[in-house]
Amino acid sequence: MADKSNRSRSRLALIIALSLVALLIAVPVVAFFVMQNRIDDRIERFEDPFAGREDRDSAEGDESDDDEDDADADSDVDDPVNILVLGSDSRISAGDPSQWEAGGQRTDAIMIAQVSGDRESMTFMSIPRDSWVPIPGHPDAKINAAFSWGGPSLMIETVEDLTGITLDHIMVTxxxxxxxxxxxxxxxxxxxxxxxxxxxxxxxxxxxxxxxxxxxxxxxxxxxxxxxxxxxxxxxxxxxxx
Incomplete structure (x- = not known):
């Protein structure tokens, strides 16, 4: 009878211990996702600035076969992800990217962030805002004028032409x-x-x-x-x- 009582207490203690471990794991995980969702809710989306880029579409199509061959050789490593990060001095579109107006803002901070193929590291490259560069469809000018004249799409095209880097995403603050x-x-x-x-x-x-x-x-x-x-x-x- 005593052995049965001891086994019951041991089983109860094990259940309590496992419950506490599960709770300790669950709390930070839940907190992380709550914070992530709160931050994500504050991120506003705008129309795809990559849409309609025939040069991008055709280039990707030509390389599709090669990509499939490379995928077999390097199945454990993904392609790097390149993100154009812009800091705008906008007072017109503040809080609402859909209110962007030509000539109303420039990008005083311009960076390319690259996430490595193994997703273990990031590299940042800053482009000085006063760099004098060719801007497609416009006269040569400071690179920050590209956003003012043509918004995210023209900025993407200008940076890609300047650096030779294919951009995958863009973020504007x-x-x-x-x-x-x-x-x-x-x-x-x-x-x-x-x-x-x-x-x-x-x-x-x-x-x-x-x-x-x-x-x-x-x-x-x-x-x-x-x-x-x-x-x-x-x-x-x-x-x-x-």
Whole structure:
């Protein structure tokens, strides 16, 4: 009788232990997906800027057979994914990409992010906004004019022609979305060695967690810069933005 009682208690203890382990695993997983969905809900989509690109379609069609042969040889490695990342100074389309208007905005930040074929690393390449380049269908100009003249599609074509890199996706952020995503992530920690006074932000030296509005003021300020480093920023300290 005692053995049966001991076995019951042992079984109950095992069930409780397994339940606790399952709970410990489930909580962070659920939290991750909740956060992912919250961030995804704040991402606005616009019409496919790659649509109607006959040169892209034909090029992909010509390489389809070769791709199938390569897939057999390198079945464990996917193709790299190239993403054009743009930061717009738009005040017209802020929060609504469908409101884009020709001449209303430029892209002051231009980067190509490449996700490696094994999905283990990312590489970023920045293109200076004042680079003087050929823009299809327009006179040569600064590269940031491409977005102003023709939106995402012309920007994609211009960057591809300039770099020879085939782009797979594009992401655009503006002042409003910059603030929103910063707030959604809980702010950004910044260490200042000097006071920061920019826009509506007035902070003393020290470590601060900036909200979206404060972070935007920090990135937009133009005074007190030294050798390209943001003011009061100790670049050796963790959390310092550059």
């Amino acid at each position: 503006d002042f409003e979305s910059f603030q929103a995503i910063t707030d959604e992530l809980g702010g950004v920690e910044l260490t200042l060695t000097e006071p920061l006074r920019s826009g509506g932000t007035d902070l003393p030296a020290g470590t601060h967690r900036l909200n979206g509005s404060q972070a935007l003021d920090y990135t937009r300020q133009r005074h007190g810069l030294s050798a390209g480093t943001s003011p009061g920023c100790n670049v050796s300290r963790t959390g310092c933005a550059r």
